[in-house]
Amino acid sequence: MDIFNAKIGSIPRISEKYVEILKKINVFTVSDFLLHFPFRYEDYSERIEIDSLVAGQTATIMGEISTSKLVRTWKKKMLITECHIADETGSVRAVWFNQPYVSDSLTVGKGVRLAGKVLEDKNGFYFSNPAWELSSREPTNTGRLVPIYSETEGLTSKWIRWQMQNIFKLKLEIPDPIPADILEELHLPPIKTALQYIHFPQSENQYLLAQKRFAFQNMLTVQLASLKVKANWEKESCVKIPFQEKTIQQFTASLPFTLTNAQRKASFEILKDLEKTRPMNRLLNGDVGSGKTIIAALASLQTTQADFQIAIMAPTEVLARQHYTTFCELFKNTKIKIALLTNSYRETNSKQNTRYEIQDTKKVQKSKAQRDELLTKIKHGEINITIGTHALIQKDIHFKNLALVIIDEQHRFGVSQRAFLQQQIETINDGLPGKIPHLLTMTATPIPRTLTMAYFGNLDLSLLDEMPKNRKPIITKIVPPRQRNEVYNFVRSQVADGHQVFIIFPLVEESEKLAELKAATQEHERLSRDIFPALSLGLLHGKLKAKEKEQVMADFKNKKYDILVATSVVEVGIDVPNATVIIIEDADRFGLSQLHQFRGRVGRSQLQSYCFLLTSSNTVKSKSRLGALEKTNGGFEIAEADLKMRGPGEFLGLRQSGLPDIAMQHLGNVKLIEISRQKALQLLKSSPTLAKYPLLKKELTRFAINVHLE
Numbered sequence: 001m002d003i004f005n006a007k008i009g010s011i012p013r014i015s016e017k018y019v020e021i022l023k024k025i026n027v028f029t030v031s032d033f034l035l036h037f038p039f040r041y042e043d044y045s046e047r048i049e050i051d052s053l054v055a056g057q058t059a060t061i062m063g064e065i066s067t068s069k070l071v072r073t074w075k076k077k078m079l080i081t082e083c084h085i086a087d088e089t090g091s092v093r094a095v096w097f098n099q100p101y102v103s104d105s106l107t108v109g110k111g112v113r114l115a116g117k118v119l120e121d122k123n124g125f126y127f128s129n130p131a132w133e134l135s136s137r138e139p140t141n142t143g144r145l146v147p148i149y150s151e152t153e154g155l156t157s158k159w160i161r162w163q164m165q166n167i168f169k170l171k172l173e174i175p176d177p178i179p180a181d182i183l184e185e186l187h188l189p190p191i192k193t194a195l196q197y198i199h200f201p202q203s204e205n206q207y208l209l210a211q212k213r214f215a216f217q218n219m220l221t222v223q224l225a226s227l228k229v230k231a232n233w234e235k236e237s238c239v240k241i242p243f244q245e246k247t248i249q250q251f252t253a254s255l256p257f258t259l260t261n262a263q264r265k266a267s268f269e270i271l272k273d274l275e276k277t278r279p280m281n282r283l284l285n286g287d288v289g290s291g292k293t294i295i296a297a298l299a300s301l302q303t304t305q306a307d308f309q310i311a312i313m314a315p316t317e318v319l320a321r322q323h324y325t326t327f328c329e330l331f332k333n334t335k336i337k338i339a340l341l342t343n344s345y346r347e348t349n350s351k352q353n354t355r356y357e358i359q360d361t362k363k364v365q366k367s368k369a370q371r372d373e374l375l376t377k378i379k380h381g382e383i384n385i386t387i388g389t390h391a392l393i394q395k396d397i398h399f400k401n402l403a404l405v406i407i408d409e410q411h412r413f414g415v416s417q418r419a420f421l422q423q424q425i426e427t428i429n430d431g432l433p434g435k436i437p438h439l440l441t442m443t444a445t446p447i448p449r450t451l452t453m454a455y456f457g458n459l460d461l462s463l464l465d466e467m468p469k470n471r472k473p474i475i476t477k478i479v480p481p482r483q484r485n486e487v488y489n490f491v492r493s494q495v496a497d498g499h500q501v502f503i504i505f506p507l508v509e510e511s512e513k514l515a516e517l518k519a520a521t522q523e524h525e526r527l528s529r530d531i532f533p534a535l536s537l538g539l540l541h542g543k544l545k546a547k548e549k550e551q552v553m554a555d556f557k558n559k560k561y562d563i564l565v566a567t568s569v570v571e572v573g574i575d576v577p578n579a580t581v582i583i584i585e586d587a588d589r590f591g592l593s594q595l596h597q598f599r600g601r602v603g604r605s606q607l608q609s610y611c612f613l614l615t616s617s618n619t620v621k622s623k624s625r626l627g628a629l630e631k632t633n634g635g636f637e638i639a640e641a642d643l644k645m646r647g648p649g650e651f652l653g654l655r656q657s658g659l660p661d662i663a664m665q666h667l668g669n670v671k672l673i674e675i676s677r678q679k680a681l682q683l684l685k686s687s688p689t690l691a692k693y694p695l696l697k698k699e700l701t702r703f704a705i706n707v708h709l710e
């Protein structure tokens, strides 16, 4: 029988009850179970003689039970098992609370192994709730490096250890997806050995080596996947969009500012890509406020000059609308026709250009005609630039000749969704048979180099690592609760100077779990009533309809409000140059990169801006974490720090990739990534479809499924 791939319930000692519990941690098969890795190890490997115990140390002892009794405390009605264990050198006490079954097993004369922390009270040394097992058993929970697994209700590390042992006693054959010669060359253990090292390590070296192996396996799969995506993409063809030097120059000359060198270089790379017959697949990676929008506009301009269409997608309707407004403004003196196509805007009439704002008519019959009219115009090529959310390519929209797709703030979408989008783009009805559009993705999350290499290996990269010259670095301060009033005073003075303020809250409504968090709505009331009665405050939160959000943002931009109280909705892309202060409540609840994004809502003009991180947490850890923001405005530096603290899995939203945390910690390892890429290239060279490596191919589909379902 193929035990490795069998259902977990087929293991004789695993009952139906446990099969159900294991489902909760996504364990369905024996292989899933074996890939449920411990997240740390407790070192119980050294046996200590009882007379050498030291208070505070973690130790394993071995001896015989010399006394054993079960007592009930009067006050608390608690059951306490109290034993003495003796070896040749002495004896020591051990107590267990509310585990009466312990006294059934630990009867006088039994040999026992026991592990835990040595405590001390007036009666001498003792152990409290130590791990134990009879010495007739092989060391599982004591007497070795004991793996600690993440537990769930009804599932203990102890049970998992016991079952691991049972499974390894079966005749277990585990096929290795990685070719043996590669493992040998890299001095990595084969899969079965590696699993043994993970669950039954005899030394730290063993489990570290095993973790390295699994990290390599995952990275190899990622690299194979991205190389295949790249190869597929490069096989496609696209239309050539000639470089219109003069038009581009005229346009940039008409802007109220000069482009930064980084912007110039990135636009050049993009405009040159558009000229090729191989479709562009480029990531524009630039910090918040580095000016990505204008680059998207330049690429669009060149594309419209060749009479092709462009689709621009943003993650939220608010942002799509903002781009729409920006593009209308940028192109107001041209004949370029721009449309906004989202699910919830009503049609409005506007004189400027030909704009269309269409409501999805599935629900509202009234505007169906307008939507149809717009879709017809897109189909006939009467619209040049269509801006919307991602619904744009997932719907039944036909273009006459779509040649360029731009996706903004794509970091908001996991690696998986990105892969999905890319797939969609390849199948979009672009009116150009046999061709696919050029693709430009933009992100404001500065992605550290290691991760770019690891996860975006299939993309070409343009970096905006330079801010427009008129910017002053944002002054950032961590603020403890007692200084809150000073911040409020500062807000008043900034508003008196004609500036505006963001106040960010982590949540929309009071939820039981996070009851201590002030809900933004309540806070908005309190601030309006008690703190800033003379000022006007807007409220923006995720529960508002897109149209309402849009209204609030527009009102804020038009200075109807002095202060905007908002939840994390404002995180991406919102541009209000007159805002100079951002206050972030409960700042310790957010990741560094996210805080950096928030901070990017201010400092978008030549005005000096300020960011206040309010936090009541005074742990050294949270201080040093937030301190990274005080120290630098550099997104890339912050991203590196964030990556170090959170690990690549969380950083990239890869939590669902099925890779254990412990292996994930190795993924930031540049050398590992380089070797994986090199090996992936080598394997694909010897077998382009991976037919020679069926297990690896299977691993790849498993990875793809994981990633797509996220």
Ligand code: ADP
Binding pocket: 257, 258, 259, 260, 263, 286, 287, 288, 289, 290, 291, 292, 293, 294, 444, 468, 469, 470, 573, 575, 577, 604
């Ligand atoms: P992001 O990269 O975060 O998307 P935006 O494209 O929204 O940034 O640009 C932020 C602001 O900076 C906008 O108001 C834009 O007009 C302005 N901007 C862009 N490039 C420059 C530049 N070279 N000099 C001055 N201001 C610029």
Ligand code: MG
Binding pocket: 292, 293, 408, 573
């Ligand atoms: Mg932007």
